Amino acid sequence: MSQTQKKRTTVDIYGQQYVIVGTESSSHIRLVASMVDDKMREIGSKNPSLDVSKLAVLTALNAINDLINLRDRYEKLEAELNREKDEKR
Amino acid sequence: MSQTQKKRTTVDIYGQQYVIVGTESSSHIRLVASMVDDKMREIGSKNPSLDVSKLAVLTALNAINDLINLRDRYEKLEAELNREKDEKR
Numbered sequence: 001m002s003q004t005q006k007k008r009t010t011v012d013i014y015g016q017q018y019v020i021v022g023t024e025s026s027s028h029i030r031l032v033a034s035m036v037d038d039k040m041r042e043i044g045s046k047n048p049s050l051d052v053s054k055l056a057v058l059t060a061l062n063a064i065n066d067l068i069n070l071r072d073r074y075e076k077l078e079a080e081l082n083r084e085k086d087e088k089r
Numbered sequence: 090m091s092q093t094q095k096k097r098t099t100v101d102i103y104g105q106q107y108v109i110v111g112t113e114s115s116s117h118i119r120l121v122a123s124m125v126d127d128k129m130r131e132i133g134s135k136n137p138s139l140d141v142s143k144l145a146v147l148t149a150l151n152a153i154n155d156l157i158n159l160r161d162r163y164e165k166l167e168a169e170l171n172r173e174k175d176e177k178r
């Protein structure tokens with residue numbers, strides 16, 4: 001998609017501004033940013049002694065953990081779908 | 090699963106140690122941590138002026154973006170599987 005134009009979206013995460021450049025829509029970027037902000041605040045409220053960088057690393061750790069688990073579930077679902085399709089043949 | 094025992098796993102992410110407490114296996118935690126570390130180094134090499142906390146926030150942003158996109162694909166796959174099953178009835 002060489003014609004896709006890159007957009008600049010400014011978001012606020014944990015009191016800090018970030019300019020995100022990418023092809024995703026601004027509303028999508030804002031949704032993602034608000035999820036990161038929410039997660040940082042959730043982890044921060046449970047661990048008030050953590051500094052921002054540790055809080056952000058733990059947020060990334062949580063998100064990548066969720067991503068790996070969902071990838072497993074996705075692969076299982078894909079295999080199930082393929083079995084269903086094979087049975088029809 | 091009240092009998093699941095919580096484990097403590099120490100991981101190293103971007104030169105900093107973290108003790109992760111949870112029910113996931115230590116090998117799973119180490120895999121997740123190495124993915125966070127890799128992603129932080131990848132983003133850091135492209136943006137050498139970023140400090141650790143911004144780097145970690147951008148890593149979290151990336152991971153949550155991937156998570157949302159995969160959730161969309163998961164839901165579509167689930168809908169397709171349900172259609173296949175309906176057709177068999």
